[in-house]
Amino acid sequence: MLNESKILVLGLGNDLLADDAVGLLAVRELKKQQISDVEIVETAEHGMALLDYFIGFDSAILVDAIQTNSVPVGTIHEMDESDLSEVFAPSPHFSGLPEMIHIAREMQLDFPQRFKIFAIEVEDVLTLGGKISPKVRDAIARVQPKIARQIRLWKEDLS
Amino acid sequence: MAGAKTLDNLFKVDPPAAAKKVREMMYNIFFVEDHALHFYFLGGPDFVVGPTAPKGERNILGVLGKVGLEIGKEVIGLRKQMRDLMVSVMGKAIHPVFGLPGGISKPIKKDEQQKFIDAANHAVEFGEFTLKIFNDIVLKNEQYVETILSDAYTHKTYYMGLVDENNQLNFYDGKLRIVNPDGEEFAKFTGSEYVEHLSEHVEPWSYIKFLFLKNVGWNGFEDGKDSGVYAVAPLARLNVSDGMPTPKAHAAYEQYFETLGGKPVHQTLATHWARVIEMVYAAERFLELATDEETFSPDVRTIPTETPEKGVGVIEAPRGTLFHHYETDENGIITAANLLVATQNNAARIAMSVDKSARALIKDGKIDDGILNLVEMAFRAYDPCHGCATHSLPGQMPLAVRIYDSAHKLLRELKQN
Incomplete structure (x- = not known):
């Protein structure tokens, strides 16, 4: 059994x-499923400001918008x-993530070993204030x- | 926080003392973590690593290499501690959701007081330590000090900031004080009177509205008493204050002005030093409020009963003075809003700083990465992330440098990203 809240699901975006907003809406929807031993967080922050959110977790899932x-x-x-x-050309919320992971590893912080x-x-x-596009909204359910599958795989891996 | 203060003014309601103290304490906690972020992670690569160090080293890893991994962990740990407190009281660290007209949404329980006192002591210790780092790494380096004091980074303008009843610094409340380039008081007014003192100038080449002093007038991007250009943020806040209200910050304030030749300090790059002194003040003020029993009183709300019409709120944001101005119908639905944000106050001086440093540092059309960084430092002192400040997407700084000869012929263009 996994320790309490060692998996983080982080929804990124600006509603x-x-x-x-899609990352935020997706994790908000996920909260309704009441998955145990998982911490689900929404944030509008990005870059280095995200570092704090990851500390103390074994594994992390990020949900965000991207425009390729x-x-x-x-x-x-x-x-x-x-x-x-x-x-190439990731969303602004991804900018700095590889650097942040590198810094965390360099500093030997208690940081996730696995990211999805x-x-x-x-x-x-x-x-500004625009509605979410129908095709993007559909992706929230998908x-x-x-x-959920990724969480299950990680849990099975550790059980 | 500016929004919460504007709502008080809009609904003509005075929050209970405890609500004001909680707001101010949380605001100082925010200053500690935000100034730490700016000094170590955003400004640190310029000063701690070095203005002309290779580009590959001018980053957070470079700062950690210079100050040591343990100190890096301490910075991250302190910021996390501060942000956890913010989330616990304000709901969110960024864009808090606890401010209501007439107070806050919930009190802090008395049994949590010790946790706040412990965190405040940690913050004070960290602030003093950061002052020592600044002293050891920056002030003891002759080349850095020469850069700070150089004419390329100097502008003799007006300064504005919030002060308390003793004309000393306060981030949360007080009156706005403006001093002229000689350091003499030019104006003092409440936030609601801002339209009588400030005005906006526009240029075809920027979508920033440049704020200037209405009672001096817009006379171009110029220094001096006849130009309405003024500055805000740490450099300005120390220039408008007659001392700091807490002892450790005040001692640092005295050393700052003594070292830099008295008031006012016009050297833009001294902003980093002023920021560290403000971090010490924020930590000490946090401790004062954490040890005040009234901060933990359950009485945190005065219910508004008046019909809203117009409200103005002002605070000192880390990057400078921030005004919110709302007008509503009788149901409280906003019909007009005006926000004057920190970097708008500084915008004219930022443009002047870039112009002056570029003219001083670029000779015969020759530039290299170190020179470009020295020019960028001129505006990074005011605001480390101009892309974020101007809400430019996709969050990168689309910086372009065009080099002209004396006949205004374009010689070269360089673009970042």
Whole structure:
């Protein structure tokens, strides 16, 4: 059995900027499932300010918006830590994450050893007060089982 | 916090003493962690690592290499401790949700007081330690001091900041005081009177509205008494204050002005030193409020009964004075809002600082990475992340440097990112 709250699910985004809210809405939906031993957090912060959120966790799942313009809107990208440096034009909330992980490891902080990122392809992250696009909203339901599956895999791995 | 104060003013309600003390204590906790972030992580690469150090070293890892991993852990630990307190009381560390017209949403329980006192003592200790770091790494380095004092980073402008009834620094409340380039008081007014003192100037090349002193007038991007350009934030706040209200910060304040040749200090890069002194003040004020029994009183709300019309609130944000101004209908629905944010106050002086440092440092069209960084430092002293300050997406700084000859012929263009 995993220790209490060693898995973090972090929803990133800005709910004032149309599709940029998708990470927040996805984890808010996940909270309704009342998954045990998992801490679910929403934040509008990014970069180094995220460091505090990760301390004390073994594993972390990030849910965010991304705009690569290379796949249909609503597509769910799945990335591991090893993919981060190869990601082109990630969302602003990813900027600094590889550097942050590097710093945490360098400083031997109690930091997650495993990361999983679900990034939903969006079309509008600039309209202040804008509504979330229908295709992006649909992705919120589709990302739930993916997050739940990842949590289950990690739990099984540690049991 | 500015929004909560504006709501008090809008609904014509005075919060109970405990509510004001909790707000001010939480606000000083925020200053401790935000100034720590700015000094170590955002400004540190310039000063702790060095202004012309190789680009690959001018980052947080470079700072940690210079100050040591243990100190880095201490910075992260302190910030986490402060932010945890903020989340526990205010709901969120950024954009807190506990401010209500007439007070706050919940009191802090008496049995939590010791936790706040312990954290405050830790913050004071950390502030003093940071002053020592600044002294050892920056002030003992002749080249850094020469850079701070150089004319390339100096502007003789007006300064503005909040002061208490003794004309000493306060981040949460008080009157706005403006001093002229000679350090003499020019104006003192309440936040609600801001329209009589401040005005906005626009330029076709920027979407920032440049604030200036209405009673001096806009006379271009110029230094001196005849120019309405003024500055806010740590450099300005110390210039407008007749001392610091807490002992350790006051001793540091005295050393600061003695070393830099008296008041006012016009050297932009001294802002980093002023910021560390403010961190000490914030920690000491946090301790004062944490040891005050009234801060933990359950009486934290005065229910408003008046019909709202117009409200103005002002606070000192880490990057300078922040005004909120709301107007509403009789149901409290906002019909007009005006926000004057910190970097707007500094915008004209920032433009002047970039111009002056570039002219002083770039010679014969020759530039390198170190020189570019020295120019960037001119505005990073005011605000470390201009991309965030101007809400520019995607969060990177689209900096372009264009080099012209004396006939205004474009010689070269460099772009970041």
